[in-house]
Amino acid sequence: MSPRYRAVKGTRDLLPSESERFAAVESAAREVFRSYGYGEIRTPSFESTELFARSVGEATDIVHKEMYTFLDRKGRSLTLRPENTAGVVRALIERGIQEIPRPIRLWYQGPQFRYEQPQAGRYREFRQIGAELIGVSSPAGDAELIGMLFGFLGRLGFAGLQARINCVPTGPAREAFSAALRDFLRPHGMRLGPDDQRRFEQNPLRLFDSKDPDVQSLLQGAPRTLDFLENRSRDHHEELKRLLSSRGVTFHEDASLVRGLDYYTLTVFEVSSSALGAQDALLGGGRYDDLFSELGGPEVPAVGFAIGEDRLVAALGADPRPVRPVVFVVPDSSLDFSYALAIANQIRTLLPDVVVESDFTGRGISKGIAKAAQILKDPSQYAFRIDGVRVVPLGSRERESDTVTMKDLATGSQETFPRKALAEYLGAARKQ
Numbered sequence: 001m002s003p004r005y006r007a008v009k010g011t012r013d014l015l016p017s018e019s020e021r022f023a024a025v026e027s028a029a030r031e032v033f034r035s036y037g038y039g040e041i042r043t044p045s046f047e048s049t050e051l052f053a054r055s056v057g058e059a060t061d062i063v064h065k066e067m068y069t070f071l072d073r074k075g076r077s078l079t080l081r082p083e084n085t086a087g088v089v090r091a092l093i094e095r096g097i098q099e100i101p102r103p104i105r106l107w108y109q110g111p112q113f114r115y116e117q118p119q120a121g122r123y124r125e126f127r128q129i130g131a132e133l134i135g136v137s138s139p140a141g142d143a144e145l146i147g148m149l150f151g152f153l154g155r156l157g158f159a160g161l162q163a164r165i166n167c168v169p170t171g172p173a174r175e176a177f178s179a180a181l182r183d184f185l186r187p188h189g190m191r192l193g194p195d196d197q198r199r200f201e202q203n204p205l206r207l208f209d210s211k212d213p214d215v216q217s218l219l220q221g222a223p224r225t226l227d228f229l230e231n232r233s234r235d236h237h238e239e240l241k242r243l244l245s246s247r248g249v250t251f252h253e254d255a256s257l258v259r260g261l262d263y264y265t266l267t268v269f270e271v272s273s274s275a276l277g278a279q280d281a282l283l284g285g286g287r288y289d290d291l292f293s294e295l296g297g298p299e300v301p302a303v304g305f306a307i308g309e310d311r312l313v314a315a316l317g318a319d320p321r322p323v324r325p326v327v328f329v330v331p332d333s334s335l336d337f338s339y340a341l342a343i344a345n346q347i348r349t350l351l352p353d354v355v356v357e358s359d360f361t362g363r364g365i366s367k368g369i370a371k372a373a374q375i376l377k378d379p380s381q382y383a384f385r386i387d388g389v390r391v392v393p394l395g396s397r398e399r400e401s402d403t404v405t406m407k408d409l410a411t412g413s414q415e416t417f418p419r420k421a422l423a424e425y426l427g428a429a430r431k432q
């Protein structure tokens with residue numbers, strides 16, 4: 001039967017075997033980021049459209065053609081967040097950032113929305129894990145943040161990843177760079193497509209996002225951002241490179257990296273993974289020292305990153321799901337259900353790490369055991385990685401004699417013992 005309703009194009013359901021991978025990655029993020037003093041922030045999934053237009057930038061692809069924008073019933077223009085940095089900055093300004101002790105260290109995880117052409121690794125609803133370090137202007141802040149990021153990736157088993165870094169000029173230096181880019185392109189008399197023409201006019205830095213291979217190959221010979229840096233910016237960049245090297249982060253400089261959002265000042269970085277297909281950008285970030293003031297707040301320097309969580313999970317070498325022993329309690333018939341409930345609870349209390357499932361179909365012990373054995377044949381659909389399956393068959397014999405039988409499905413070995421010895425038995429089983 002073909003389903004009447006399907007998930008909307010570019011969205012997907014995460015069933016337990018998948019969603020537990022996301023949960024595992026998120027709890028690793030929480031642990032690593034917490035050790036650097038980061039607390040979690042949760043901002044709304046939609047904001048006023050104006051917020052993204054002002055922060056991400058009118059000339060960007062995100063604002064120009066990828067936002068889910070709608071009018072609410074009162075005619076207000078709202079947008080499903082395409083990214084989370086603008087929301088974090090808005091929230092802090094709203095709370096009175098002047099009063100909050102700095103630096104402020106925040107991380108987040110959650111869905112973001114972009115109307116892009118779906119393909120492997122590119123969704124219209126996708127998830128990000130991000131972190132923002134607010135109130136530090138020194139390159140030591142960039143280095144600590146990037147070091148934390150690599151610590152997190154290392155913890156998940158990623159090895160050999162490299163950051164691409166660049167430094168984009170700000171203020172008058174950026175104007176000079178934009179003018180130089182226009183001057184460079186003009187004599188080539190290229191006929192630009194409508195997107196690139198818009199970029200050329202509104203913000204030539206955005207031409208680096210061009211999908212046109214001719215424009216990209218022309219840009220290879222274009223002026224370099226690094227040649228336009230003022231002394232202070234250059235010092236920032238040089239110091240960051242020194243700090244990253246001493247922290248052991250592998251990186252290389254990429255003069256064409258400008259990132260697809262307008263709010264960046266100075267440091268920008270990206271990490272790609274060869275384990276992904278065409279959509280190989282695993283994460284991106286950078287410094288945004290002007291964003292707080294652009295959005296009506298005080299001048300506050302900040303730096304952050306966001307990881308594409310869907311891509312992170314897809315690129316993982318090792319399965320991040322926790323390993324759990326599983327116990328199936330299988331009552332013979334409905335007469336044994338209450339004994340089964342009691343035994344299952346007792347095991348959960350004694351061994352909180354164990355997954356205890358009760359079979360209440362009343363289909364009988366042998367069918368119940370056969371069902372439990374299926375999980376050993378195909379554990380991939382299960383929420384956890386499985387560390388052994390044991391079955392506790394319960395019939396009138398166990399109920400009347402107040403005993404428990406435990407059968408290890410992998411070895412077939414089985415033991416029966418008094419219920420009051422359950423703690424002792426499980427303690428011994430755990431040590432095995």
Ligand code: HAM
Pocket residue numbers: 082083084085114116121122123124125126127128130131132260261281282283284285286287288303304305306307308309310311
């Ligand atoms: P971004 O580069 O636009 O940066 O997105 C970060 C990451 O989100 C990308 O590297 C990619 O892995 C993932 N991503 C983006 N679009 C999609 C999609 N359609 N499907 C799946 N994954 C996707 C930002 O969002 C900035 N807010 C990062 C930042 C934080 N900068 C400073 N602080």
